[in-house]
Amino acid sequence: MRSFIISACLLVLTGCTGSAYQLPTVDDAALQAMQEDMYANRAPLKMHHRSKSQYEKMLASINNRLVENAQPLCDHAGYVSCLFQTSYNGGDEANAYASEEYKITVYRGLLQYLENDDEIAAVVAHEMGHHLAQHNKEKGENIATGAVVTGVLAAVLVGASSANNPYYTSYNQQQDSAAVQDMMEFGAEMGSISYSKEQEREADLLGAYLLARAGYDLDRAKNTLVVLSKLPGGTDRSRASLTDTHPASAERLVAWEKAIEEVRNNHSKLPYLKEDNAESD
Numbered sequence: 712m713r714s715f716i717i718s719a720c721l722l723v724l725t726g727c728t729g730s731a732y733q734l735p736t737v738d739d740a741a742l743q744a745m746q747e748d749m750y751a752n753r754a755p756l757k758m759h760h761r762s763k764s765q766y767e768k769m770l771a772s773i774n775n776r777l778v779e780n781a782q783p784l785c786d787h788a789g790y791v792s793c794l795f796q797t798s799y800n801g802g803d804e805a806n807a808y809a810s811e812e813y814k815i816t817v818y819r820g821l822l823q824y825l826e827n828d829d830e831i832a833a834v835v836a837h838e839m840g841h842h843l844a845q846h847n848k849e850k851g852e853n854i855a856t857g858a859v860v861t862g863v864l865a866a867v868l869v870g871a872s873s874a875n876n877p878y879y880t881s882y883n884q885q886q887d888s889a890a891v892q893d894m895m896e897f898g899a900e901m902g903s904i905s906y907s908k909e910q911e912r913e914a915d916l917l918g919a920y921l922l923a924r925a926g927y928d929l930d931r932a933k934n935t936l937v938v939l940s941k942l943p944g945g946t947d948r949s950r951a952s953l954t955d956t957h958p959a960s961a962e963r964l965v966a967w968e969k970a971i972e973e974v975r976n977n978h979s980k981l982p983y984l985k986e987d988n989a990e991s992d
């Protein structure tokens with residue numbers, strides 16, 4: 712029953728958002744080739760040891776270089792808070808996230824697997840992409856929707872099981888409203904854990920444009936997605952790990968390669984809006 716509720720909720724959640732940009736399409740042949748590639752390249756992750764001050768310096772210079780070149784993209788997206796700030800967190804979690812309107816946090820636990828500035832810049836630019844596309848605002852709506860939808864579904868199910876039941880007592884009722892409350896909290900969590908696949912792809916696309924404008928190497932940046940795909944999902948399910956919030960699959964890698972191609976062929980270095988396509992048809 713719980714899994715029915717979860718999947719019903721997820722269906723509703725993923726239906727909540729839509730991207731503003733034309734996203735790269737992924738065809739089956741490319742997907743299969745990428746899966747074979749990933750299977751062939753299963754070398755374990757390498758660790759790089761750097762000090763806190765090294766990380767802080769790296770992040771500050773990457774943040775500044777991206778911000779100095781981001782303004783046309785921010786204007787294009789109608790995004791006013793273009794003065795992004797990236798901060799370092801010394802925690803072990805392989806994580807990074809975007810918060811408020813302009814903040815980005817990257818954890819040591821992720822940075823230690825990244826080899827160079829291009830790879831680290833890919834993480835920062837991706838989070839900037841979530842900001843530019845205002846995904847946290849959409850996620851906020853998802854959290855609220857998730858809570859309400861799950862609560863409503865649970866209430867309906869409780870209602871169905873108690874209707875016309877003469878043995879349904881006030882104790883049962885109390886238990887059931889606690890269950891509904893649990894479900895609402897669980898629904899809120901489901902909404903908060905992850906961006907949709909579409910949002911991930913949109914953040915990647917915007918990230919690719921940000922990187923290209925700042926002169927980072929998009930081929931080297933791709934390795935960040937390879938690293939993400941190798942990170943374990945994490946066994947502590949009470950906390951969302953980066954692989955929950957930013958799943959990296961073969962699909963995402965194919966889309967990244969397509970995004971690189973698009974960026975290289977796009978002289979304006981501004982992503983195509985969905986309407987651009989409609990006009991040209």
Ligand SMILES: [Zn+2]
Nearest residue numbers: 911914956957
């Ligand atoms: Zn993401």
